[in-house]
Amino acid sequence: MLRRSLSYGLALSLMFNGVSWSIASPTLAAKGQGTVKIAVSKLNVRTKPGLSHPVITQVKQEQRYTVEAIKDEWIQIKLDNGEKGWIADWLVEVEPTSFKTLKDLRTPLIDGLQVRTGPSADFRSIATINRGEKFTQVESNGDWTKIELPSGQTGWIANWLSNSATADDKDEDEIRAVAIATNPLLNIRAKPSSSSEIIGQLTQNESAEILARQGDWTQIQRDNLVGWVADWLLEEVDSAAQPENKDHAPFVKTLKSGTHIRSGPEEKHEIIHIASQAEVIPALAKEGDWFKVRLENGQTGYVAGWIVSAHGLPPVERKETNQSRHGTLQGKVILIDPGHGGSDAGAVGPHLGTLEKEINLKVSRLLGQKLEAAGATVRFTRSDDRKVSLEDRVYLANVQNIDAFISIHHNTIENEQINGIITYFYGNDKNRKLAHAIQSETVNSTGLTDLEARFGNFLILRENTRLAVLCELGFLTNFEEEVTVNTDTFQQQAAAGIVNGLLQYFANEEK
Template identity: 40%
Template sequence: MFRKYCTMYICFTLLFIASFANTVTLTAANEQVTINVDHVNVRNGAGLTSSIIAKVKKGQTFDVVEKKNDWIKIELSRNETGWVASWLVKEKSSSKSSNSSVSNGNVISKATSLRIRSGPGTSFSVIGVFDKGKTAQYLEKSGRWIKISYSGKSGWVAGWYISKTTNTSAATVNPSTNNKHVKIIYNGTNIRSGASTGHSIVKRANAGETYTLLDTVGNWYKINLENDKIGYIAGWVVETSGINSPVTKPGSGKYVKNKTIVIDPGHGGQDSGAVGTRGTLEKNMTLVTAKLVYNKLRSAGANVFLTRTNDTYISLQSRVSTSHYRNADAFISLHYDSTSDRSASGTTTYYYNSLKDSPLAARLNSSIAQQSNLKDRGLKFGNFHVLRENKAAAALVELGFLSNRTEELTINTSNYQERISQGIFNGLALYFK
């Protein structure tokens, strides 16, 4: 009898352990799945009761993020994941590099804004961003995730978005003895076969890519692409190095020439600002816009200064101090909006002092609204530190809602960034005129 009960106890114990083990979430390492039936529902949780967030088709292949019971979490895109039933897919080892060769030294980001997380998986919180082209110190590896040390903090990044480098700093795409280069400011920048917008697009470049500058053709730069191919890029949409006189934007207003203008990209560093529905960080977008405005103004002969040029935290008082130190004629703080109302949309311009600030704010608001093609939310009073404490004519602009999914996608396009930066430039020209 004792043996019988003991045997039953062991059986139940083993069954309990097996059942418990079956519910543990596993992190997949270097695996992929291929959809095995015509259509498969992707859900927001591991079960048939979870809501459907997407549908995928037979033959599509996805990277595995996690496994749980009979469900597999897949990566739909860089910012989206979902769950599929394991009996509807075929599992296989991934041919994508797992970065197993990365065991020491440094790594470089291949993604525009690679999220740094507190642990090795997408379920862990985001603690920072590893910018494209930047270099970080390799610390350790767990599955397909890499732990790095970057900007004074350590965290985990997806290993399939980084590559190993033996250099201590990020290398340019096309290293050359020629010290003249152009650097791409935002994703989706068009490189064309000739020096005008009428020529065909030969490549779309992403932020951080650097190309050797061969010649200046009117308002365009002739650049060297891979395999010694030639391309042309508009001179007013890139940063330049080794060039004394950057090209001038066609039709640039003479009114901003010799004016001192401070452009303030909102947020930065540990202050990410608003976070979009698809993960866009406000601090990244304000810097992209600021650099475009900077190039336009500089090309027109203005004395332009940025309160920050990289992902660094700058206090509100330091931003105002830059304006005072430079004896600015105008100060513009750039932001992107967010609210719990997902339908909210449009651009807004704020001022503090109706006599000092509102003339600048009014001209910026009308020009931005004209260029953005978004809803014009108008001119409003704003009791913001960078406006209230500023001696210069100052305005704060909200350039669209990251909390609106459609507007977030628009904001991330190169076309919108070009138009919105031109709107700010036009507003300044009208103000000084």
């Protein structure tokens, strides 16, 4: 069974239909340095690098395209009509002589980073280095990397205080990632853990510079304070992508796809525009809990202040006291059920040999991390590779005081062309509403085909007395989808979509 991680810059080879093809590493090329050949029958070309972005066209197997740019696990290509788009780098073959390897570099995240004689804080410091400087990586040891200094001397730096870089990276002053708090009050902690000491706070729409990431936590710097916050409660803004506006005119930025812009400042008014995620819209005024905005066609409209981030205008002060309305699941207990396990492998992907039990557990663990970051108490029917009967899973749900039961699975079917996501429910109206919320948010988050929320007469739902749904997060029998669900990017997106669905459901139920 294939397991891969492009974050380590590996190049893997796969066999499909008798053809060997390679996975491109994000550190292998820069603009104009090579070509790629499409390795699957049809491959989606998207507007931006990520599965959640719209598909603009499809390219076919054996076609070749010039590389324009590379970002993470995505390659920008130039189509025959001159249009540019992004394709997944794990579904193409890198032309072997096209790319030249760049030296792996490392750059500090802070000024005054200590360079030590060995891979531990116990070793003597021999130099300090600053942000923006780049150094060749020599080797790594756990959480430490050995670098070469300009003098030729080598030393060790902490990975959590530095980032990988390439020789053609833009200067830090040109691109600076910024985090904006989306919660009314966000704790800054000394370490990446909810049990760590609180050393400061961010208020809603207050920004801070991003330094590093670890799991579901982001290290930020605000003035001279450096600490960790739950990244689930942040909105990341790339300063290079901000609208050019020399007068600093106010604007709002949508937090989710499907945001409604209405003709008036109440929900009863007509919807005149549906905005996509991270859409920037000029703001004219704040009227109560609503912002008056101007659309690209010149038309004016209104957007609810509690579903956007405001820049240049005071944020909306929410009247609700329940924290679920503020984007958290504080006080909720969620039981996650990773399907199959132990001697019960579940489905097996016919192309890559993916074991469903393993990928179910991976997504479940990510889901648990994100739920905890959102304030929920998380429990599991299994937390390792063991077999748990359906009856025992239902028993665990029924005897515990939980708010929701989420069963994680991946699908199979004889027709290998079928692909997409399904969320199943059984029984009462609440189960149906939760299934529809999770289905909608997971499809939005992953970009996979919407096969809709459906009634499912499964024992694990039928005998469950709690709020319960079963999520089928893609088909292992579809080649492209089996490859996709094995990526960390997809697993993170799927987990985020489920959390978004839970947030939406509880927010609506507790109005």
